[in-house]
Amino acid sequence: MKKLSIITAIGVGLTFLLNSCYYDKFQELHPELNTACDSATATWSGDVNKIVNAYCIGCHGAAGSGGVSLNRYDNVKAAAAGDKLINALTGNGVPSMPPNTHLDDCKIGSIKHWIKNGMPNN
Amino acid sequence: MYRKIIMFIAVMFCSCMNAIAQKDSLLDALDNGALPVSEYVDATFKSSRLVNFQTVETTGKRTLDFRISHRFALLNGGINTLYGLDGPANLRLGLEYSYDGRLQAGVGRTVYQKMYDGFLKYKLLRQTTDNGMPVTITLLTSMFVTADKDPTASFTGYDHYQYFTSRMSYNYQILIARKFSDHLSLQISPTMLHYNLVENITDQNDMYSVVGMARYKFSKRMALTGEYAYRISKYSQTMSQYHNSAALALEIETGGHVFQVVLTNSYGILENQTIAYTQNDWMKGQVMLGFNIGRFFTL
16 A cells, blocks of 8 residues: 555656656747847946846845846946956856856847946946 | 383483584584585775765665755965855755665755755665675665756746746666775766756756765775766857866764765756756866765664
8 A cells, every 4th residue: 555655656656757847948938039139238227237137136235246236327337347246247267156057148239338448327 | 101201301311412513513614615605795884975066875674864064165265255255155954864774765855946855765785795796786766856946037037947847857767886994985976867947958858977976984984985976968059157066075973973074066956956067167276165064863
């Protein structure tokens, strides 16, 4: 009886496992997103601030981890001006940030262009 | 009446002497090595995890293993981050139980990616001392579900986790290990990972790898361990941004505990995080400290 229960449990588990297997690709689910990256038109409000809010602000808020706060335009501008921001995003001489993932080339390119354009608050 | 009693005692005496003689001859045979003793090899590894990856071991009969795994930030942050101890740190809490010592079930929750995991593990074949069975083979299947939010959804308007199934991924492993001596154990684990959702059209939902492990016990209670995951398949166009997961650990066994001090390039703790998506490179000194603690309770 005990063996039967175990075998039944494994059978139910495997059925659940196999039935929940999918082969989805995000680009196939949303083909409208497969447009070329246009980082040259990056703005503070449209791109950089959103990237910072999504990936950085969790640790680098008002009481910023490691003494780095990115909660306001002025703070981001100060970090970006000293190359600290780009070096952190690309792992150039310092631990790569964010610590758990890589920003794709398009997002890093947007921030680079915004810096190159003088870091406007637009 | 007396005759019957004497006869009974005589028969019993003869039977006893015969049994003693047989026992003696069996012991003699054993001493001479004529009859090999076949027993299962125990403690190929001391815990169900070497560092991040599962070993062939299952917990003992009716034993609950409460596991705490911790990974700090990169060591190369220097004294300013106290060599990574300032964090951000990753943590997994897990409970694993076996009723019969061969079939084991476990659940856990990891901070990184808010990942819930569950697994079933079955010790199919056990190495024997006479080499009738030269290896121990354990089958493992794991399922992972992330409870994280898509960080890009706020500005793209598209949620990667629109469907619940997109949160799920799986790990299947055949764990093959041999204890070569009281000091040395090795394991190799062919591995398949499945991700229900991948990013690019050219990415593969299934990826294949092989994990190698070694344990060298150098004192009664201490051992050095190492593990390496080699990625076989070209699973993603961003694959070159990631690295093979490798770890070294010092394992200390105390009564009812196994404590492991870890040096690894993987911030993640689970197979779906470490094998395919380890970001740090040992060759660039991008490693982090961590520890695992296993506490056993017999229920």
